Structure formats: C-alpha cells, structure tokens
Amino acid sequence: MIILKISNKKGASGVKKKYVYSLFAVCSLVLAGCTTGQTQDSSEGGGEGASGTSGNEYTFIERQEMPTADLSQATDTVSFSALNNVYEGMYRLDENDEPQPAGAAEEAEVSEDGLTYTVQLREDATWSNGDPVTADDYVYGWQRTVDPETASEFAYIYEPVENAQAVMDGDADLDELGIEATDEYELEITLERPTEYFDNLLAFPVFFPQNEEVVEENGDDYAQTSDNMVYNGPFVLADFDGPGSDTEWAYDKNEDYWDADNVSLDRVNVNVVKEASTALNLFQDGQADEITLSGELAQQMANDPDYLTVPQASTFYMEMNQEDEDSPFANENFRKAISYSIDREALVNSVLADGSIEPSGLVPSDMSENPETGDDFTEDAGSQIEYDQEQAQEYWEQAQEELGEDSLEIDLLADDTDNSRRAQEFLQESIQDSLDGVSVSLSPVPFSVRLDRSTSGDFDMALSGWGADYADPSAFLDLFQTDTSNNHGHYSNEDYDQQIDEATNENANDPEARWDNLVEAENIIMEEQGVVPLYQNAEAHLRADRVNGLVTHPTGAQYDYKWVTIDE
Incomplete structure (x- = not known):
C-alpha cells in the first residue's frame, strides 16, 4: 500500500x-539450483569435520518455511525441492542435469515436426495409498494447474502445450488442453510449437501427476498437512503441519516407490533455522548434516574441510x-x-x-x-x-x-x-x-x-x-x-x-x-x-563427510535425495 x-x-x-x-x-x-549439476560427496565437500546426525538419516537445515505443498500452487525453491522428492513426473533429472525416464517407461516418441509426444508410462508405479499412477493422473494434474479457478502462478509455463493459453484465458475448455490419455498407461501430448527444452519441463514438479480422488476428497484441506496427500516419489512427506508456518517436517522412504531398491535413506529431516549462528552450532554439535552459511560465517568457515560452494x-x-x-x-x-x-x-x-x-x-x-x-x-x-x-x-x-x-x-x-x-x-x-x-x-x-x-x-x-x-x-x-x-x-x-x-x-x-x-x-x-x-x-554450505551422493541442480528443483547414502 x-x-x-x-x-x-x-x-x-x-x-x-x-x-x-x-x-x-x-x-x-x-527454482534456485545449487551445483554445476554433479553429484557431490565427501571427496568434494566433506572432510574430517562434524559427523552429522546418527543412523541412516540425513538432517538438513532450511532457512525458510515451506509456503505450499500443492503441486499446482508452488512457486519457490523450498516447495519445489520438497515436491521433487515426494512426487515424480515422466522424467527425473540425473546427476548431470539430463532428463531421464522415471514415471515414463522409456523416452517419449517425438514426431518429426516436434509437435507430438507419445509417452508410455511404467505400469509398476503406484501412489502411496496403493492406487496405480495412470495417464489420467497426468491429465488431471495438468488440467488442474492451468484451470483459471486454480489461479496457479506457474500455469504460464504450460504455454508451449496446445491450447494452454486459451484455457488459462477462459477461451477453451480443460479437455482441449494438449494432453490426452490414449490408454491407461499411454499419453499423447501436443504442442503449439517445437520446444527444445520440453523434456526438461517434464522433469519439473508443475508437470507431475496428481491423484484426482484424493484432491477432490480433501477439498480446501488438500495439501495443508502431510496426511491429506498421497505421493508417488522416492519419499513421502511426513510431520508437515501447515504451509508457511511449520518449522519441522520430514521425508520418509516410500516403500511403494517403483525404484525403492535404489533409495538408501530411511528419512530426511528438515528443520527451519533462520539464524545462521544457531545453524552452525547445530552442525558442529552433530545435530545437522548440512547447513547454509552466509556473510561473516561463510568467510570464517571457508577453510573448513566440510565447506563447499554451490x-x-x-x-x-x-x-x-x-x-x-x-x-x-x-x-x-x-x-x-x-x-x-x-x-x-x-x-x-x-x-x-x-x-x-x-x-x-x-x-x-x-x-x-x-x-x-x-x-x-x-x-x-x-x-x-x-x-x-x-x-x-x-x-x-x-x-x-x-x-x-x-x-x-x-x-x-x-x-x-x-x-x-x-x-x-x-x-x-x-x-x-x-x-x-x-x-x-x-x-x-x-x-x-x-x-x-x-x-x-x-x-x-x-x-x-x-x-x-x-x-x-x-x-x-x-x-x-x-x-x-x-x-x-x-x-x-x-x-x-x-x-x-x-x-x-x-x-x-x-x-x-x-x-x-x-x-x-x-x-x-x-x-x-x-x-x-x-x-x-x-550458496556456501557445510556438509558432513558421512553424506554421499546428494544431487543438486542449477535449474529446476534444487535437491534430489534419491541417491543419497550415509557412511556409518
């Protein structure tokens, strides 16, 4: 005002x-990224400093509360990092920042003119409540995000998809959006024009599937706590009590995830600590595995063996x-x-x-x-x-x-x-x-x-x-x-x-x-x-030397915990 x-x-x-x-x-x-795209392990950032937390868990100190856990409403790095770990789209960025099939069984078949993508989904992917992840879940998720009633700030990113802008402007119906379930596990996506970075978009949380039954059943309560959502990613959100206010939440391993055998971590703990000196004390006391430093503290700790810049x-x-x-x-x-x-x-x-x-x-x-x-x-x-x-x-x-x-x-x-x-x-x-x-x-x-x-x-x-x-x-x-x-x-x-x-x-x-x-x-x-x-x-970080395989991305969602392992 x-x-x-x-x-x-x-x-x-x-x-x-x-x-x-x-x-x-x-x-x-x-969507702030972190590293040059490479996996960072103890040889790159860790040393003989703090040992971090105990057990097969990783504890990260976040500097901000999570504003939303809703795929259609997220706009910030904290939310997108969370959503990237508890959900999964057709593709997932690998340690080299390249999109690889994830929810898709294989790479999409692209027409010669670059306008049509045919995607075969894997049939062993399920939601955390046991429901199969189907083509209809992608159609619903995409339509929900571009629906003017949802008022998603990130709906604009769908602009390359056929009729997306018309739907957002209220000039076309939702079912005219360029995505169609041609079979239970097959999608056909039509674009307005060739888009060279479209594969990367398919690895971005705004394009992830959503379970219509769960969304509709919860109504206004959807995504307000970790208990009124279901997940299809490597982890499930836990102990989340409310967007914008909760200062502690976690990601628990999703035993129903299709690639659960390649997920080592049992749990990721996230604690919001806004005072950098307090965060440093937690790291040095072994109560945190990773923190972000700034200003004088970053300068003071620059020679620490656990220090790295992302x-x-x-x-x-x-x-x-x-x-x-x-x-x-x-x-x-x-x-x-x-x-x-x-x-x-x-x-x-x-x-x-x-x-x-x-x-x-x-x-x-x-x-x-x-x-x-x-x-x-x-x-x-x-x-x-x-x-x-x-x-x-x-x-x-x-x-x-x-x-x-x-x-x-x-x-x-x-x-x-x-x-x-x-x-x-x-x-x-x-x-x-x-x-x-x-x-x-x-x-x-x-x-x-x-x-x-x-x-x-x-x-x-x-x-x-x-x-x-x-x-x-x-x-x-x-x-x-x-x-x-x-x-x-x-x-x-x-x-x-x-x-x-x-x-x-x-x-x-x-x-x-x-x-x-x-x-x-x-x-x-x-x-x-x-x-x-x-x-x-x-960002200047301290990362405990027991943490290996954390993938961070300069573009898209920042953190991926799927491949993290802990040295006991």
Whole structure:
C-alpha cells in the first residue's frame, strides 16, 4: 500500500508532496539450483569435520518455511525441492542435469515436426495409498494447474502445450488442453510449437501427476498437512503441519516407490533455522548434516574441510512497481539512479561472501550458449550494469525535475533471515549515501508474507529472486512480458514484448534468430533498468563427510535425495 505524506516543503506549486513507499523484498527464488549439476560427496565437500546426525538419516537445515505443498500452487525453491522428492513426473533429472525416464517407461516418441509426444508410462508405479499412477493422473494434474479457478502462478509455463493459453484465458475448455490419455498407461501430448527444452519441463514438479480422488476428497484441506496427500516419489512427506508456518517436517522412504531398491535413506529431516549462528552450532554439535552459511560465517568457515560452494542459475534483482503511472518507479531515471547507487562487488564479496558473483544482466552466466558459436549468453548480451555514485546522483537529479519531487521515504520490507537482513542494511546504506534526499527504512517479514504481498502487488519495490526452471534465457526473460503473472512490478515495453513474442512463435524453430531475439530483449530491459539485477546467487554450505551422493541442480528443483547414502 502506498502512503502519501504532505510536507510543507515548497515546490513549483507552493506545496511539496513527500511520498512514503513500501520497498518490499520478495526473495522468492522459484527454482534456485545449487551445483554445476554433479553429484557431490565427501571427496568434494566433506572432510574430517562434524559427523552429522546418527543412523541412516540425513538432517538438513532450511532457512525458510515451506509456503505450499500443492503441486499446482508452488512457486519457490523450498516447495519445489520438497515436491521433487515426494512426487515424480515422466522424467527425473540425473546427476548431470539430463532428463531421464522415471514415471515414463522409456523416452517419449517425438514426431518429426516436434509437435507430438507419445509417452508410455511404467505400469509398476503406484501412489502411496496403493492406487496405480495412470495417464489420467497426468491429465488431471495438468488440467488442474492451468484451470483459471486454480489461479496457479506457474500455469504460464504450460504455454508451449496446445491450447494452454486459451484455457488459462477462459477461451477453451480443460479437455482441449494438449494432453490426452490414449490408454491407461499411454499419453499423447501436443504442442503449439517445437520446444527444445520440453523434456526438461517434464522433469519439473508443475508437470507431475496428481491423484484426482484424493484432491477432490480433501477439498480446501488438500495439501495443508502431510496426511491429506498421497505421493508417488522416492519419499513421502511426513510431520508437515501447515504451509508457511511449520518449522519441522520430514521425508520418509516410500516403500511403494517403483525404484525403492535404489533409495538408501530411511528419512530426511528438515528443520527451519533462520539464524545462521544457531545453524552452525547445530552442525558442529552433530545435530545437522548440512547447513547454509552466509556473510561473516561463510568467510570464517571457508577453510573448513566440510565447506563447499554451490552455484546456482539464479539472479536476485529489484523489481519496482510501475503499475501506477504516478509512481516514481515509473520514471526511468529514478530506476537508473537506484541501480547506479549499488556497489555489487562489495555486496557479493563483503556482505554475502558465499560465492555469489556480480551479474552482467538479468540472465545468469554459465547457463545457456549461443547455438552457433557456443558463446555464453552474457557475452553476447554484454553488460549494462555499473556502480557510479556520481552517475546515480545525476540520474536522481533528472528524476527530481521530472517528478517534481526532491525527497522520497522508502520502507524496505524484506526477508527476516540473517542473510537478508545484511543485504537490506547494505542496500539501505547504498541508496541513502548515493541519492541525497532518499531515505530508506527497514521492515523484515516472514517468507510466506513476502510471497503473498508480492503476488498481490502490495509493494512498491521488491527484492526478488528467480532461479531457472530450465537452461534457457527465456526462463528469465519471459517473466517480464506485459501482464505475465510473475511480472510483479508491471514492467512494460512494446519492443521487449515483440522480441519475446518472436522468439516464442515465428522463430521458435530457428535457433539463431530466436537467440538474437532473446539477446535484444535482455538489452532492452537492461537499458531501461526495468528490473535492477543485484547478484547471481550461490550458496556456501557445510556438509558432513558421512553424506554421499546428494544431487543438486542449477535449474529446476534444487535437491534430489534419491541417491543419497550415509557412511556409518
């Protein structure tokens, strides 16, 4: 909510308005990955440090509550990591980030034009209540997610599927979605256009099956606790008492899972601990097998034998709410002033200190390559991000003239973890030191509150995080088309929209032309600072040396515990 305060400072009209804006930090990283995709074991991250918990269990310290356990409603890394371990789709990403048949008996048969996928499902897959997992479960899950009544924020990712957009817009019936059960264990999927990363989408939780009978029987209570769901993955959710509030839950081995013989762990314990120092004490006392470090603690523990850095294909950035044309964030010069005021090198090296790096733009590095030259996307797009306090002040002075304002008060509402608090304080100091007349106050809130406020548009500027759902620049650039559900700041540019539309449609089957569209889109949004990139995320971890085989992914759901083994 925007609150206006009137001061007695005189402007051109004789009275000067001073605005108080809520600066809302979302940090809802939808799909943050971790490593370069390789399995990490004791030879890569563990040493002779803490022994971790006892028995054939693995205990992970999470920094946030789980906002939802509903496949159709999840938008964040915590939820997607959970869902990836208790559910399974047609494919599952392996240790090299390659999609492999899982719920499917074999790789899909794809038509020559790339528009039709025929999938044979394995017949030995069952739900945890004994029901078989059938083609109808996939059809129901997909239809439930794109149904406008579900109001799924991630429904947009179905856009390559035939009639998905029409269904979401209310212009087509659910049964017109391009997925059909042609037999009890056979699916036919029809696409609007060839989509080179579609196999990766089939390994993403939003595309997983759902048990219609269980969903409908539980109604509004569905996915509110671990007891009113059924599962088809390597584990089942246990001891989960409510989204957004529960601070302890677990994943128990699913004895009914078709590949249970290759699941070693009996249980994964998840405890939410927001104070990094407390988490470190738990690890050193042997009460946790893995924790995430940040800031000073990450620097202090960098030489510990259990220390490892897990880079991610994710970018943190500031979104500014531009929906109201009277908002100062609708002013390009003000957005640029904020961007130029931030010393990103100091942010990643002195504040975060966890392996995160400075970004060159919205799309992260080491994620996607030019289909012709093999060059990284960031090389082709170049960089339009810079720290320059004098330039920041010049842009601010131009914005003051255009806005008819000489001061702004901004409230920074953000994540309530230790790491986020440090970032908030750094941004507060950066903006206030560079922009004379801009004041920033701090108001940290719980994770679920931030997500809700971001989704509802109850913010003026948001520190947001996004991790790639799949290894393609469109995973980021599609977010900021006009009126897309995750464009929380309502950035809008016709040329930007056109580039994304061409990449999505007419150039979908022309990799080089499509690449050029995406590079141009990146340049447009960065030239205007429609969003302000802050850093490319990485995490500093301590992992007990008894833990082997943990697979983490830079794109898609972050953690996969299926192959973890414990040295006793």
